[in-house]
Amino acid sequence: MAASSTMLRMPSPFTTLALCILAFVSTTLFSPAAAAESMTLSDDALSNIPSPGDDFDIHKGKLLAPILIPRVPGTEGQLRTQKHFVDFFTENLPEWTLEWQNSTSKTPVTGNKDVPFANLIFRRDPPWAQKGDVSRLTLAAHYDSKYEPEGFIGATDSAAPCAMLMHLARSIEAGLKAKWETMQNNGDDGLDDVQGIQILFLDGEEAFHEWTNDDSLYGSRSLAEQVPSYFLTTHWAYRAMAALEKRMRELNLLETKPKRAFLPEVDKDATRFSRSYIDDDHRPFMQRGVEILHIIPTPFPIMWHKMGDDGEHLDLPTVRDWARITTAFVVEWMGIQDFMPGVAGTKAKRSGPAATTTTSRRTEL
Numbered sequence: 631m632a633a634s635s636t637m638l639r640m641p642s643p644f645t646t647l648a649l650c651i652l653a654f655v656s657t658t659l660f661s662p663a664a665a666a667e668s669m670t671l672s673d674d675a676l677s678n679i680p681s682p683g684d685d686f687d688i689h690k691g692k693l694l695a696p697i698l699i700p701r702v703p704g705t706e707g708q709l710r711t712q713k714h715f716v717d718f719f720t721e722n723l724p725e726w727t728l729e730w731q732n733s734t735s736k737t738p739v740t741g742n743k744d745v746p747f748a749n750l751i752f753r754r755d756p757p758w759a760q761k762g763d764v765s766r767l768t769l770a771a772h773y774d775s776k777y778e779p780e781g782f783i784g785a786t787d788s789a790a791p792c793a794m795l796m797h798l799a800r801s802i803e804a805g806l807k808a809k810w811e812t813m814q815n816n817g818d819d820g821l822d823d824v825q826g827i828q829i830l831f832l833d834g835e836e837a838f839h840e841w842t843n844d845d846s847l848y849g850s851r852s853l854a855e856q857v858p859s860y861f862l863t864t865h866w867a868y869r870a871m872a873a874l875e876k877r878m879r880e881l882n883l884l885e886t887k888p889k890r891a892f893l894p895e896v897d898k899d900a901t902r903f904s905r906s907y908i909d910d911d912h913r914p915f916m917q918r919g920v921e922i923l924h925i926i927p928t929p930f931p932i933m934w935h936k937m938g939d940d941g942e943h944l945d946l947p948t949v950r951d952w953a954r955i956t957t958a959f960v961v962e963w964m965g966i967q968d969f970m971p972g973v974a975g976t977k978a979k980r981s982g983p984a985a986t987t988t989t990s991r992r993t994e995l
Contacts, residue, residue: 671958671967676878678972679958681950682797688785688941693718693796694949697789698941700782701775703834703848704745711773715750715831718796723803726754733852738839739777747834747849752799755826756810756819764824767963769795769956772835772849776935783940786933788835790944794953795829801957802827805966812969827964847914854914867923872896874958884954885947892955 685693696714701707719726729751734744755764771791775784783789806827813819834848872893878884879891933939961967 671874671877671962673877673881674972675961675967675970676874676881676883676958678970679878679883679954679961680797680801682793682953683950685797686790686793686946686949686953688944688946691793694790694793694941697773697792698783698785700780701773701784701789702777703747703774704740708748708774708833712748712750715752715773715792715796719752719799722800723752723754725803725807726752726799728752731849731853731856733849735834735848735852737848738845740838745834745838745848747852749833749849749853750831751828752831753826753828754799754803754806756813756824758814758819759824759826764826766826766828767960768828768830769798769960770830770832770850771795772832774833774836774849776836777838779937782935782937784836785939785941785944787935787939789941790949792831794949794956795831797953798957798960799829802960802964802966802970805961805970806964808969809964809966825964827960851914868893869896870962871923871955871959874962875955878955878958884951886945886951892952 682691682693685691687695688698689695697711699707699710701711716728719728731749731751733747735747736742737745753766755766771788771794773788773792775787775789776782810819830853832849832853835846835850837845839845872891873896875884875891875893933943961970
């Protein structure tokens with residue numbers, strides 16, 4: 631449902647995108663204290679975070695262009711988009727595993743006909759990880775587009791975020807592999823909690839007729855039924871991403887020059903948080919206590935759910951900057967800064983003393 635305001639070529643105080651970062655599948659995921667265990671990226675590491683470049687070209691870009699089509703569940707566009715994801719990971723990231731989570735549902739516009747929904751779950755775990763004994767940082771975006779108006783593309787909502795996640799996965803692969811190989815060679819595998827990463831391409835986020843609890847979030851509601859219940863606030867993670875954006879701007883690594891930061895609420899007071907939220911794919915997981923960092927604009931952009939939400943209206947420098955910021959966030963979270971191409975041997979700076987994560991029951995999604 632949601633989209634990025636400054637991915638569109640228009641003035642707006644908001645610079646966010648339709649992307650959920652979910653910390654779930656384990657109760658042992660980072661807390662604010664345990665986050666100190668992660669390493670602050672060096673300037674060299676930040677400088678080497680790759681930009682997607684021409685892969686985000688709206689006509690010929692290998693990542694984005696194939697998604698800039700109508701992607702309504704149960705249509706040829708849905709199948710083409712699924713094939714694009716599968717082909718990309720098969721050809722470029724063969725060590726990532728794929729799990730399909732399929733469901734069907736009736737909708738207000740299809741009567742008694744069941745519509746198929748398919749969530750694609752791409753995972754990358756350490757080679758020594760045992761099934762059911764791994765926690766994962768999870769990044770999610772929906773890939774379907776609206777049923778009406780006919781021909782609606784949804785470039786910000788949410789083709790561009792899907793392309794960002796593909797770029798992110800490709801960018802971190804070498805670092806993940808190098809870190810895990812080093813740990814195995816040094817005999818360090820199995821000493822710490824096992825941390826992997828997964829990317830969810832969620833289907834059926836959009837309503838077919840009118841947004842209600844039943845006519846929306848078809849794919850995420852089905853998938854969330856497999857998730858147990860825990861909860862922790864994540865404003866500390868927002869601050870971590872905002873700090874990366876600030877440093878990347880100071881190093882002139884980003885293309886855009888906004889009057890307001892993409893992530894402006896670093897100093898938001900605890901009293902300003904409320905129980906209200908923007909409904910999106912995160913809701914079924916949030917209701918089960920999953921830790922959520924939801925990156926989304928309010929108000930929605932002027933092109934939201936209109937035919938003008940297409941590739942021609944994307945502000946590509948903003949899209950590319952968001953891709954680099956989110957990649958940097960994941961590099962820092964996964965602790966692979968010293969293993970990224972171009973920064974081998976660089977000593978990253980610790981943000982604080984190492985913290986021990988609590989051991990507790992894990993579950994498999």
